Amino acid sequence: MPIFNRKIHGGVHVPKNKDATKNLLIELLEAPKILYFPMSMHIGEDAKPVVKIGDIVKVGTKIGEAQGGISANIHSSVSGKVVGMETLPSFRGEKTTLLIENDGKYEEETLPLLTKNSSPEEFQDRLRESGITGKGGAGFPTSVKYDQEKESTKYLVVNGAECEPFSTTDHRVMVEFAQEVVDGVGLICDIYELEKAYIALEKPMTEAIASLENAILDSGREDIVIHLLDAEYPQGHANLQIEEVINVEVEEGKRPGHYGILQSNVSTVKAMYDACLLGKPLTHRVVTVTGPKLKEPKNLMVPMGTPVSVAIESCGGLEEGEILPINGGPMMGKSFENYDFPIDKDTTTLLFMDPKDLPKETPCIQCAQCIEVCPVGLQPVLISNSYKEDRVDLVPQLQSESCISCGSCTYICPARIPLLENIQALNNQWKEAQS
Ligand code: SF4
Ligand code: SF4
Numbered sequence: 001m002p003i004f005n006r007k008i009h010g011g012v013h014v015p016k017n018k019d020a021t022k023n024l025l026i027e028l029l030e031a032p033k034i035l036y037f038p039m040s041m042h043i044g045e046d047a048k049p050v051v052k053i054g055d056i057v058k059v060g061t062k063i064g065e066a067q068g069g070i071s072a073n074i075h076s077s078v079s080g081k082v083v084g085m086e087t088l089p090s091f092r093g094e095k096t097t098l099l100i101e102n103d104g105k106y107e108e109e110t111l112p113l114l115t116k117n118s119s120p121e122e123f124q125d126r127l128r129e130s131g132i133t134g135k136g137g138a139g140f141p142t143s144v145k146y147d148q149e150k151e152s153t154k155y156l157v158v159n160g161a162e163c164e165p166f167s168t169t170d171h172r173v174m175v176e177f178a179q180e181v182v183d184g185v186g187l188i189c190d191i192y193e194l195e196k197a198y199i200a201l202e203k204p205m206t207e208a209i210a211s212l213e214n215a216i217l218d219s220g221r222e223d224i225v226i227h228l229l230d231a232e233y234p235q236g237h238a239n240l241q242i243e244e245v246i247n248v249e250v251e252e253g254k255r256p257g258h259y260g261i262l263q264s265n266v267s268t269v270k271a272m273y274d275a276c277l278l279g280k281p282l283t284h285r286v287v288t289v290t291g292p293k294l295k296e297p298k299n300l301m302v303p304m305g306t307p308v309s310v311a312i313e314s315c316g317g318l319e320e321g322e323i324l325p326i327n328g329g330p331m332m333g334k335s336f337e338n339y340d341f342p343i344d345k346d347t348t349t350l351l352f353m354d355p356k357d358l359p360k361e362t363p364c365i366q367c368a369q370c371i372e373v374c375p376v377g378l379q380p381v382l383i384s385n386s387y388k389e390d391r392v393d394l395v396p397q398l399q400s401e402s403c404i405s406c407g408s409c410t411y412i413c414p415a416r417i418p419l420l421e422n423i424q425a426l427n428n429q430w431k432e433a434q435s
Contacts, residue, residue, distance in 0.1 A: 012232065012233045012373050012408045012411055012412050013231070013232060013233070014163075014165055014233045014331065014411060015165060016165055016204075016231075017165045017166050018165070018166060018167070018168050018171070020166075020290050020297040021166075021168040021172075021288050021290050021297045021298065021299050022168045022171055022172075024168075024172075024297075024298060024299050025172070025176065025299070026172050026173075026176055026286055026299045026300070026301050027298055027299065027300055027301065027314075028300075028301045029300040029301060029302045029303065029306060029310065029311060029314055030314075031077065031078045031102050031303040031306060032102065032306060032307065032310050033101065033102055034083070034099055034100070034101055034102070035076075035077065035078055035099070035100050035102060035303065035304075035305035035306060035342070036088060036090075036097050036098075036099055036305050036307065036340075036342040037063060037064065037074055037076070037097060037098045037099075037100065037304070037305045037342065038088065038090035038092065038095035038096070038097045038342060038344065039064045039074065039095055039096045039097070039098070040090070040092045040093075040095050041072065041074060041092070041133070041139065041304070041344035041345040041346065042071065042072040042133045042139045042140070042141055042345060042346070043070060043133075043138065043139045043140050043141070044068065044069075044070030044071045044072070044140075044141060045066075045067040045068040045070065045071040046067065046071070046095065046096065047064030047065055047066055047067060047071060047072065047073060047074050048064065048065050048067050049063065049064055049085060049096065049098055050062060050063060050064065050065045051063045051082050051098065052082065052085075053082050053083065053084060053085060054081065054082060055081070055082045056079075056080070056081055057076040057078075057079060057080060057081070057082060057100060058076065058079045058107045058108055058109040059075075059076060059077060059078060059079055059106055059107065059108045059109065059283055060075050060076070060108055060109040060110060060111075060280060060281050060283060061075060061076045061109050062074070062075055062129075062131075062281070063075060063076050063082070063098055063100070064098070066128065066131075066141070069144070070140075070141055070144060071141065072128075072131045072132070072133050072141045072345070073128070073129065073130070073131035073281070074131055075130075075131055075281040075282065075283050076100055076283065076305075077283040077284055077303035077304045077305055077306075078100060078102040078103070078106065078303060078305075079102070079103050079105050079106055079107040079108075080100050080101045080102045080103040080104075080105075081100065081101045081103070082098055082099070082100055082101075083099050083100065083101045084098070084099030085097070085098055085099070086099065088340075089338055089340070089341065090341055090342060090344070091327055091336065091341050091344060091346065091347070092344075097342075100305065108280075110278070110279035110280055111126070111129065111130070111275070111279040111280075111281065112279060113276070113277060113278070113279050114126055114187075114276040114277065116186075116187060116190035116191065117190075118191055118276075119191070120146070120148065120149070120150050120191055120192055123146065123188075123191050123276065124143050124146050124147060125143075126275055126276050127141075127142045127143035127146055127272065127275065128141070128143035129275075129281070130271075130274075130275035130280075130281040130282055131281055131282045131345075132268065132271050132272060132275060132282050133268075133282070133345045133346070134264070134265055134268055135265050135267035135268045135270075135271060135285060135345070135348070136159065136170075136236065136265035136267070136268070136348065138346075139345060139346040142264065142268055142271075142272070145255070145256075145257065145262065145263070145264070146262060147257070148192065148257050148260075148262065150191070150192045150193050152260050153192045153194065153257070153260050153261075153262060154194060154195045154196075154260040154261070155194060155195060155196055155197070155198070155246055155260065155261045155262070156185065156188055156189065156192075156194055156196075156197040156198070156261070156262045156263070156264070157197075157198050157200060157238075157241060157242050157245050157246065157256070157261060157262070157263045158181075158185060158197065158198065158199040158200065158263075158264055158265070158266050158269055159200055159236055159238065159241055159263065159264065159265045159266060160174055160199055160200060160201035160205070160208065160212075160265075160266040161200055161201055161202050161229055161235040161236040161241065162201075162202075162205075162236060162266075163202065163231075163232075163233045163234055163235045163236040164236065164328065164329030164330075164331055164332060164333075164348070164349070165329050165330055165331065166288065166290050166291065166329050166330065166349055166351050167288050167328075167329050167348055167349040168288045168290075168299055169267060169285075169286040169287060169288050169299065169348050169349065170265065170266050170267050171205060171207075171208055172286060172299045173266060173267045173270050173286055174201070174205075174208035174211060174212055174266055175207050175208050175211050176211075177270050178208075178211035178212050178214065178215035179215045179218065179219075180270050180273045180274075181199070181212065181215070181266055181269050181270055181273070182212065182215040182216055182218075182219050182221070182224060183219065183273055183277065184269040184270060184272050184273030184276075184277075185197045185199065185224050185269055186219055186221055186224065187272070187273070187276060187277065188262065188269070188272070189221070189223050189224065192262065194223065194262075195223070196223055196224075196225065197223060197224045197225070198225055198226075198227040198245050198246065199212055199224065199225070199226050199227065199266065200226075200227045200228075200229055200235075200241055200244075200245050201226070201227075201228065201229065201266075202228070202229050202230070202231045202235060203228045203229065203230065203231060204231050209226060209228070212226055213226060227245045229241070229244060229245075233331065233406065233408055233411075234331070234375060234404070234406035234407075234408060237375070237404050237406060238256065238263050239256065239404075240375055240376075240404075241263075242256055242259075242261055242263060246261070248261065252402065267285070267286065271285075282304075282345060283303065283304055284301050284302060284303050284304060285301075285302055285304065285343075285345060285347065286299060286300070286301055286302070287299070287300050287302045287311065287343060287347050287348065287349065287350060288300075288348065288349045288350070289311050289312070289314075289315050289349075289350045290349065290350070290351060290352075291326075291350075291351040291352035291353050292319075292352070292353060292354055292357070293318055293319045293321075293323045293324075293352040293353060293354055294312070294315050294316075294318060294319070294352045295315060295316030295317050295318065295319060296315045296316035297315060298314070298315050300314065300315075302343045302347070304342070304343060304344060304345065305342045305343070305344075306342060306343050307339065307340050307341065307342055307343070308325075308338075308339045308340070308341050308342075308343060308350060309339040309340060311343065311350060312339060312350075312352075318352055321354070322354070322355050322356070323352050323353070323354070323355070324352070324353040324354070324355040324358070325337070325339070325350065325351070325352050325353075326349075326350075326351040326352075326353060327341075327346075327347060327349075327350065327351075328348060328349055328351070329348075329349050329351065330351065330353070330407075331406065331407035331408070331411060332405055332406065332407050333349065333351060359416040360416060361415065361416045361417055361418065362415045362416060363415060364381060364385075364415050364417060365414060365415055366381075367414060368381070369412045369413065369414065370408075370409035370412060370413055370419055372412075373408045373409060373411075373412045374408065374409055375404070375406060375408065376402050376403070376404055378398070378399060378400065378402060378403060379398060380403075380409035380419040380420075380423060381409075381417075381419070382394075382398055383398050383400040383403075383419075383422070383423045383426060384417060384419045384422040384423060384426075386398060386400075386426055387422040387423070387425055387426035387429075388422065392426060392429045392430050392433060395426060395427065395430040400423055400426055400427055400430075401427055401430070403420075403423050403424075403427065405420060405424065406420075407420045409423075
């Protein structure tokens with residue numbers, strides 16, 4: 001049965017809250033003296049350290065090697081010396097972590113360049129070697145998504161919607177690196193001999209639209225087009241976006257590749273450009289550091305492995321009083337406590353909220369708004385009730401595993417019931433019961 005039994009017709013109109021950073025140029029965050037590289041910055045198996053204490057590394061040296069099919073290489077973002085290997089907490093839990101002392105020289109190690117005549121296999125190898133994962137926050141190894149025969153692959157959909165409130169990382173990448181994004185898209189089109197590539201972004205993103213239009217014009221390519229979306233949440237979800245852009249419904253248990261479609265986030269395409277046309281593995285990422293409890297919000301180009309505390313400091317520090325830090329946006333992000341966590345490949349946004357702004361839960365008033373907004377046609381209230389009533393057996397009947405964790409139901413609920421949290425907890429119970 002298809003999961004997406006209807007298009008996003010309503011969605012939710014979420015306040016964007018992007019004004020603090022949307023017009024700010026990306027600033028390079030100076031790397032600290034010691035950087036921390038957990039061997040998991042991605043979905044799947046942890047990487048295995050391939051350097052030892054005392055080894056000298058450069059920017060781009062592989063320090064962690066992918067293990068198994070779903071995993072990703074990890075590279076140093078500074079030059080210097082490996083000074084430790086410890087088990088330390090990170091956004092993905094306690095992980096083996098390499099400590100590298102920055103020598104401040106930033107000597108670089110690069111890979112040979114690819115060309116438009118490279119094969120899909122060479123391209124995929126490069127993505128794997130460069131440790132590229134989805135930069136929209138999901139952390140899925142990109143090389144796995146590009147395991148496609150060129151004969152059966154027709155389209156590329158590039159997600160530039162960035163519908164998560166507060167986050168302006170993709171927006172700034174499109175404004176400041178439009179040519180690199182378009183050249184990256186062009187490279188994928190050439191290597192896979194695609195019919196068309198669509199860059200999808202929301203109508204109000206006028207500055208990014210203009211930058212991309214100019215870059216497409218300069219490139220002279222007619223196979224790359226911009227597709228404008230209504231400003232509704234969650235336009236950024238991959239499969240929903242594919243349905244919206246090229247009218248193909250991705251069925252449960254299948255991925256876009258089954259339909260001859262490649263799909264990537266716009267910042268991931270920029271990372272692919274860096275890896276293939278500049279020979280640079282993934283070592284840095286743009287992070288929006290923002291929120292009402294942060295003194296000076298910024299868009300930062302962060303060397304991976306830099307602790308959150310260093311980013312906070314470069315933004316003038318935090319306001320007094322209680323603070324709720326969130327890794328990601330308010331819709332899909334997760335709260336965290338430890339500012340020593342290293343920023344990794346998944347960190348799109350660091351948000352610092354005032355917990356007093358969060359409303360308190362009250363009883364359900366049976367308004368059905370959560371059902372109305374769910375983009376995949378679920379009944380969030382019933383799933384949440386099943387969790388509260390310990391009815392994990394109802395998971396298949398309610399299809400709760402089809403939830404895409406968009407958070408729209410929680411956002412819209414007037415009773416402020418943490419529906420998404422309850423749904424995830426129920427799904428976790430179901431998974432445990434099945435294993
Ligand atoms: S979080 Fe899940 S249940 Fe809630 S609206 Fe989104 S997809 Fe539907
Ligand atoms: S939106 Fe909230 S109050 Fe309304 S039916 Fe759903 S759970 Fe109940």
